[in-house]
Amino acid sequence: MIRVRFAPSPTGYLHIGAARTALFNWLYARKIGGTFLLRIEDTDLQRSTDESTRSIIEGLHWLGLDYDEELVFQSANADKHRAAALRLIEAGKAYRDFTPKAERADANVKQEIAERARAASHTGTDHRSNPFRDLSSQESESRAAAGEPFAVRLKVAREGLSSFVDAVYGAQERDYAEIEDLVLLRSDGHPLYNLSVVCDDIEMRITDVIRGQDHLTNTHKQILIYEALNASVPRFAHLPLILAPGGKKLSKRIHGEIVSLTTYRDAGFLPAAVCNFLALLGWSPAGVQFAATSTPGNEEVPVDPRVGELMSLREMIDNFSLERIHRNPAIFNFDANNPKRWTDDKLLWMNAHYIRTLPHEELLPLVRAELEASRLWREEYAGDRRDWFARAVDLIRERFYTLKDFSGQGRAYFGDEFEFDEAAVKKNLQKEPRLKELLPVLAARIDQTEPFTQETCEASLRACAEETGVKAGLFINAARTALTGQAVGPSMFEVFDLVGRDASARRLREAVRLI
RNA sequence: GGCGCUAUGGUGUAAUUGGUUAACACGCUGCCCUCUCAAGGCAGAGAGUACGGGUUCGAUCCCCGUUAGCGCUACCA
Numbered sequence: 001m002i003r004v005r006f007a008p009s010p011t012g013y014l015h016i017g018a019a020r021t022a023l024f025n026w027l028y029a030r031k032i033g034g035t036f037l038l039r040i041e042d043t044d045l046q047r048s049t050d051e052s053t054r055s056i057i058e059g060l061h062w063l064g065l066d067y068d069e070e071l072v073f074q075s076a077n078a079d080k081h082r083a084a085a086l087r088l089i090e091a092g093k094a095y096r097d098f099t100p101k102a103e104r105a106d107a108n109v110k111q112e113i114a115e116r117a118r119a120a121s122h123t124g125t126d127h128r129s130n131p132f133r134d135l136s137s138q139e140s141e142s143r144a145a146a147g148e149p150f151a152v153r154l155k156v157a158r159e160g161l162s163s164f165v166d167a168v169y170g171a172q173e174r175d176y177a178e179i180e181d182l183v184l185l186r187s188d189g190h191p192l193y194n195l196s197v198v199c200d201d202i203e204m205r206i207t208d209v210i211r212g213q214d215h216l217t218n219t220h221k222q223i224l225i226y227e228a229l230n231a232s233v234p235r236f237a238h239l240p241l242i243l244a245p246g247g248k249k250l251s252k253r254i255h256g257e258i259v260s261l262t263t264y265r266d267a268g269f270l271p272a273a274v275c276n277f278l279a280l281l282g283w284s285p286a287g288v289q290f291a292a293t294s295t296p297g298n299e300e301v302p303v304d305p306r307v308g309e310l311m312s313l314r315e316m317i318d319n320f321s322l323e324r325i326h327r328n329p330a331i332f333n334f335d336a337n338n339p340k341r342w343t344d345d346k347l348l349w350m351n352a353h354y355i356r357t358l359p360h361e362e363l364l365p366l367v368r369a370e371l372e373a374s375r376l377w378r379e380e381y382a383g384d385r386r387d388w389f390a391r392a393v394d395l396i397r398e399r400f401y402t403l404k405d406f407s408g409q410g411r412a413y414f415g416d417e418f419e420f421d422e423a424a425v426k427k428n429l430q431k432e433p434r435l436k437e438l439l440p441v442l443a444a445r446i447d448q449t450e451p452f453t454q455e456t457c458e459a460s461l462r463a464c465a466e467e468t469g470v471k472a473g474l475f476i477n478a479a480r481t482a483l484t485g486q487a488v489g490p491s492m493f494e495v496f497d498l499v500g501r502d503a504s505a506r507r508l509r510e511a512v513r514l515i
Numbered sequence: 516g517g518c519g520c521u522a523u524g525g526u527g528u529a530a531u532u533g534g535u536u537a538a539c540a541c542g543c544u545g546c547c548c549u550c551u552c553a554a555g556g557c558a559g560a561g562a563g564u565a566c567g568g569g570u571u572c573g574a575u576c577c578c579c580g581u582u583a584g585c586g587c588u589a590c591c592a
Contacts (some may be wrong), residue, residue, distance in 0.1 A: 031557070109591075179588090214586055249570095309539080329520090329521065344527085344541085346527060399553040473551090475550090480555095487551065487552075488551055491551095492551085
């Protein structure tokens, strides 16, 4: 039985990279009928927040990634982790380190580490030079009993090689000389990350660890802990990281909201689109396109009924495999200075595609939620005007990118309170002063149109244009702005039909004041 | 500093595991459609696969080096 887990630390919001890790774990579990677990790694009590935990759970729920079994909080297992460390001391596989704790300035830890390493290589000190490593157990115990504070470190063998086969990155090796006697337990008794993950993964009977590539080199340390604990080592699969444009690190601190999953939810993205996009960052389904011909002159033959990039969660599950995850980091492309490109182009396109192609039963509830949030929803859209509502959504969704557009650009379809786009007013209304007189004429015409359909509206408008000696286009464009506030939109006669006779005529008359 | 990972158009990815005019999607340009804007259709531009060496009849693919980016290197996770 395959068991995988997603184990985020609850600091800040859910990062899109983390969301992708969750997705891959979930896809893998669902693909092979395994179990997908969620564990909150709140070992660092200073930085962990309940709010963050909530946003992680909400985020996964929003994406549709349901987890099996009980949610696990790592902090709840701290006692077990401590006990494991103590057991290792007794077994002689770990030792007490009485060296006083060195304070580190949080700001530039990385530099400090590098400098420390540089100094160590100059003086020739190696990773096994800790004076407490070979302290007799009697002395170690008596000092501990006397109340002297100590950290617990794993006793890494002096010679040897750690190795494992990563499902994505292949064979990995690391000389023990590169690995220090890592701290398992802090002197204040708190278990550290490497110990905690291993203990929890053992306890949760995790068989496959799928996580970000940033954990690749530390995996060797964790394997050492598994071995010391006499536990079987799980399979590992590391995922390439997601980087910012220019190949730089994509960080919460520098890039802000753009990396937060909630940003996309709040901006009107569909979970299906986000999942689809994320899945394609670092993975691609087999047979995504036509195979090259084997011999020149042969006809192009599709290998497979073409599997496109557009996939539902179901299709992603069916096509998923660890083998097709690749190793190079993906760049999440966006331009912070360009509002039209505030996030990745392809994600934007994909979201628009989903909006315009999703079946009604899936899209309509989402539009309803958006309208409710903007106070544009009316109960009759679910009752008497059900068909009208579906028709309206169908008509306008064609050119929308996010759900927000239904309450933004699409506002005029659901109520009389809407904004006029300045450029549209200028271009379609003010440019032709005669419209001041012409619009009421058209309005009168619309009032008398019976029955009120696309066809009759078109006939009325064209007749009106002919009689007044202007081009139909002038009326059409003016009407678009008068009725919707926009310069762009669906075919105008359908808009008349949808907005209805009374509102159409009224808006045409009211638009006169804008000229 | 040490160790590790990665490198295919602007971006995401293909390339039957050494034989293709290096393919697809997004984006970009133009045309068609047209009442506008999209969508859709059609046609293009854009990489000779980071660079330099090998191995081979033949390298995107195998090996070595260089460069760049990233990761790890903590009593952070």
